[in-house]
Amino acid sequence: MARRPYSADEAGAALRALANADNLAGMARFGIETGTALGVSMPGIRSVAARISHDHQLAQDLWQSGIHEARILAGLVDKPHWVTPDQMKRWTADFNSWDVCDQICGSLFDKTPYTDAMIVEWAASDQEFVKRAAFATIAWKSVHDKKADDTCFLPFLALIREASTDHRNFVKKAVNWALRQIGKRSAQLHAPALALAQELASSTDKAARWIGRDATRELQSAAVLGRLSLS
Incomplete structure (x- = not known):
């Protein structure tokens, strides 16, 4: 599937479509903070990332959302050469x-x-x-x-x-x-x-x-x- 630009809302919706509340208990057992988590598996997050064009601003927006999986996704849609020490x-x-x-x-x-x-x-x-x-x-x-x-x-x-x-x-x-x-x-x-x-x-x-x-x-x-x- 070819990558395309996503807005933060679209990316968030793609993650929510994969949300699984049953995963939250398992995450908590592994010491993962689940307060803002959706219960999306890592393969699920990667599948969303594979559809999204790399986008530095989108990465910032996803990070600012505070959603657990959105923050992991932010690291996958950003690129190292765009990153600053401040970030x-x-x-x-x-x-x-x-x-x-x-x-x-x-x-x-x-x-x-x-x-x-x-x-x-x-x-x-x-x-x-x-x-x-x-x-x-x-x-x-x-x-x-x-x-x-x-x-x-x-x-x-x-x-x-x-x-x-x-x-x-x-x-x-x-x-x-x-x-x-x-x-x-x-x-x-x-x-x-x-x-x-x-x-x-x-x-x-x-x-x-x-x-x-x-x-x-x-x-x-x-x-x-x-x-x-x-x-």
């Missing part, structure tokens, strides 16, 4: 659910010219989902940015070490995710990521110890070692 700061300040955070970071914010600078800024934030955005973006960038030199990821290990004692669940899990993805990116990055994971695994801090042990387990798995030709 990145405004949207992350609005994050109130881990899935919106992760989807926006993985569909949009990990590909902008400002990504690395924003990661550093967000990692220093006290706001739970802003800080999560830093590490979700690191994780996505590790997977998506095939052209980046591996050395670009080494400074992120210091951010991971610093954030490893944050006990908030949504931060802790993102820090762990970022560490694992860096270590799985390449054989070159595997060694320093594993070294950090093992360091954290022996920490006296409960959060750091969990992050380190879980990351060590995956980075030393046969699947990862085999894929990186390290076994």
